[in-house]
Amino acid sequence: MKGILRGMSVVAISGLASFSAQAGTATTTFNVTISLSASCVISSGGALAFPGAGVLNTAINGSTTLGVICTNTTPYSVSLSGGLNGTITQRQMKLTTGSALVAYNLYTDNTYATIWGDGTTAGSKTVGITGTSTVVQSTGSTLGGVANGATQTMTVYGQIVSQTTPQPGSYSDTITATVNF
Numbered sequence: 001m002k003g004i005l006r007g008m009s010v011v012a013i014s015g016l017a018s019f020s021a022q023a024g025t026a027t028t029t030f031n032v033t034i035s036l037s038a039s040c041v042i043s044s045g046g047a048l049a050f051p052g053a054g055v056l057n058t059a060i061n062g063s064t065t066l067g068v069i070c071t072n073t074t075p076y077s078v079s080l081s082g083g084l085n086g087t088i089t090q091r092q093m094k095l096t097t098g099s100a101l102v103a104y105n106l107y108t109d110n111t112y113a114t115i116w117g118d119g120t121t122a123g124s125k126t127v128g129i130t131g132t133s134t135v136v137q138s139t140g141s142t143l144g145g146v147a148n149g150a151t152q153t154m155t156v157y158g159q160i161v162s163q164t165t166p167q168p169g170s171y172s173d174t175i176t177a178t179v180n181f
Contacts, residue, residue: 072149
């Protein structure tokens with residue numbers, strides 16, 4: 001009996017040894033994919049806060065920024081609404097506790113010559129960026145550029161023109177910035 005058990009032990013041990021000696025590897029491959037569609041995101045750099053004033057007898061200038069990031073090679077344009085209280089060609093801030101208005105407008109550069117609008121209103125344009133250059137060109141009712149895949153920063157220039165000064169208080173408006181792609 002001892003001999004049989006000893007023989008079984010040797011067989012069991014040699015079976016384990018042959019199992020570990022026959023271990024191998026197998027491989028496979030798999031693809032990693034993504035499908036990117038044309039897309040854009042727009043963000044505001046903050047409020048366009050004009051400096052305080054007492055009398056509106058000279059132009060008052062201010063600015064803010066917008067950030068746009070679009071899929072590389074995506075054509076896009078950025079438009080600005082007329083706000084809550086006016087139109088694209090005559091934007092107005094409203095007294096927060098009344099009905100008095102302060103006229104202002106938004107422009108594509110600091111010469112204050114071209115109103116930044118929706119591209120469909122006479123006298124207004126939308127703005128796009130190609131690479132690092134701002135493009136302001138009319139292509140019918142829209143304007144634009146081609147994205148490079150990185151964040152593009154655009155400056156929005158604002159100006160309050162000389163006008164009859166309304167009552168004192170805080171005035172505001174809300175502009176909607178839209179990226180079209």
